Amino acid sequence: MQFVKTAFLAAATLAVTYGAHAQTADELIAKHVAALxxxxxxxxxxxxxxxxxIEVMGNEAEGTQTLLTGKGFRSESEIMGNKMVQVVTDKGGWSINPMTGGGAQPIPEEQYKAAKDQLDIAGPLVDYASKGNKLELQGREKVGSVDAYKLKLTAKDGGLTTFYLDPNTYYIIQSVKxxxxxxxxxxxxxxxADYKKTDYGFVMPHTINTDFGGQFQIATKVxxxxxxxxxxxxxxxxxx
Known part of the structure; x- marks a missing residue:
């Protein structure tokens, strides 16, 4: 009888712990939304x-990024006299890169899969469940000097991204995809970094550094x- 009671209490504790875990993840997202x-x-x-x-491999350029929510994203810049364009839409994507061969070319499926999040200004965390994504809070992990919240997101298409939230501001300070x-x-x-409020009232980062597997880096300042x-x-x- 004591064994049954102990097993019941253990199961109840696990259920409560799991519920609190899920609730904590949702609370973090709610605070993240409020912070934005x-x-x-x-x-x-x-x-x-x-x-x-933009700075790419020591070369600097000015650029323009245009987003039409849910429909299209276009990034355009000129580096060393070469016009670089990348476009992602809700149906596919294409790019122009003179360094790899002249005219407009469709982007590979895997690249499109990684880039299509750019169509969503809020990102995959906001309203994650309604987008078919799954979210798991995995405790905390150091990002530089910040003991950040670690959130693992599994996208509807199976893609994996880990997000790190600052525990004081609830801004995303890093993502790993x-x-x-x-x-x-x-x-x-x-x-x-360098989150600022726009005239509209939306808060967004104005310094974004991207590392592609150590192969090359892009530093962007808005x-x-x-x-x-x-x-x-x-x-x-x-x-x-």
Whole structure:
């Protein structure tokens, strides 16, 4: 009888622990949403146009990133006289890279899979369940000097990304995404800092450093943000 009682208490403890674990993850997301300006602000964003300064392998350039929420994302810059363009839409993507051969080319499926999150200004954490994603809180882990919350997100398509949240601000300070690049499985590590509130009231990082499996890095600084300005959808169409 004592064994049954002990087993019951152990099971109850596990159930409570699991429930608190899930609730804690959801509470973190709620605080993250509030830190960004709130759900109303996030869902009110139809478009975003950002002026950026980019550094790639020691070369600096100015660029423009244009997002039409859920429909298209375009990144354009000029490096060493070469115009670089990458476009992701809800149907696929394409790029122009003179260093790898001239005109517009469709991007590989694996690259598209890794890049399509850019269509969602809120990111995969916000409303994660309704997007078909699964979220697991995995305790804390040091990111630099920050003892960050570690959240493992499994996307609807099976993709894995680990997010690290600052316990004081609830901003994402780093994400680690598993992806395939040129036939190799690599980790794309994105570090985010210098969060600022836009005139619209949405808070976003203005310094973003991306490391593609140690093969190359891109440092991006946002200099200007315009929210809900008209966007011509033709900029997302692949040139023929």
């Amino acid at each position: 300006g709130g759900m109303e602000k996030i869902k009110g964003i139809n478009s975003l146009v950002m002026k950026t300064k 598993q992806m395939n690049m040129m036939g190799q499985d690599v980790e794309m590590i994105v570090s985010m 200099s200007k943000v315009d929210v809900n300005t008209p966007v011509d959808t033709k900029i997302f169409e692949m040139p023929k």
